[in-house]
Amino acid sequence: MTSTTPQHERAWILKAKQGDDDAFTLLVEAYQSPVYNLCYRMLGEAQEAEDAAQETFLKAFRNLRRYDLDRRFLNWILSIASNHCIDRLRKRRWKLVSIEALISMPVSREDEPGPERHLAQKQEEQRLHSLLMNLRPVDRAAVIMHYWYDYSYEEIAEVLSVSIPALKSRLHRARRELAAQWMEREMTLVQGGQPDGASAV
């Protein structure tokens, strides 16, 4: 990831607004990771997440003239990404996600895990993913931003274009649902059953 400071970022944005593709590419390099991660957490499929992340940057490029320089660029790009993912999820509401898709998740190369660790990580990802996939798209986006991006209520409300009380209510409902699901899954495991990630989705 390209290191970025607010001065750099501002300069790149100004250049990109004037049609400088290289400057926009620097912005893509700088923000590809948060955008991709948000898309992945929202959609749960590596290929679809990449496609959504690319679409996000294309939309940003098309609408760059409308970007307000006083706003934080990351917030702006994440709001495009989250809205794009929410639209995608609404379109595929009735489409089931295959087990293969859930299993083929990308793995962090930070620690290059061995086979056992790799499998454990995959299982962890699947568990987490199956929890998130049952949430409504907007609630899911709120949870992801709150817990992975450490966004404040104000920032999430701005990104998702909802009021702060509405956001708090959504987060409360989402947490309750997540906790209930977690308990249900643990109970199934204790009783010797196999939690079915695909059916949960």
Added chain:
Amino acid sequence: MAHPRFEQWVFERKRLEASKAAELEAHLETCEACRNLATGWQGVEAELRRGRQLEVPAGFVRRFQSRLNMERNRRRARLALLVLASMSLTLMAGVGLALAELITRLPTIVAWILKTIEQFRWVGELLGVVGDFLRVLLESLAGNIPALLWLAVSALFSALSFAWLLSFYRLGYRRVEKE
């Protein structure tokens, strides 16, 4: 039974004041629903904390650049098509308007042509008079000139024609051939 206040405290447990934390602990001892919620949320929080930052697939930026280029080309093609379509439409409209104007003015044009022809009718009449005069002249001459003189005049004209053609040949064609 739902206890919204305690539920909220469960989700914000780590940031609670000591008095509220104690009240919550006391409540959890007696309320099974809230205890289950607290256990479940604890598990979820732990899983959320374990969730790692995933690495972006290699070549993401390169793929974005080629996608951007494709998008640009598509936009250019769309623009060119639009310009072409608007030019064709303008041309068609222009031709249509010109045709309509022509049809409207057709009787006027035809009348003008007829009037012009009418104006030149006297030339035809004059030519007719000259022709008649020449015909009468030739008839009277043919009746009065003897046959021998006709032969002499014909021979003279033939000789003059031959000399004329020869001059063309010598002055023009042969000089070119020499060069």
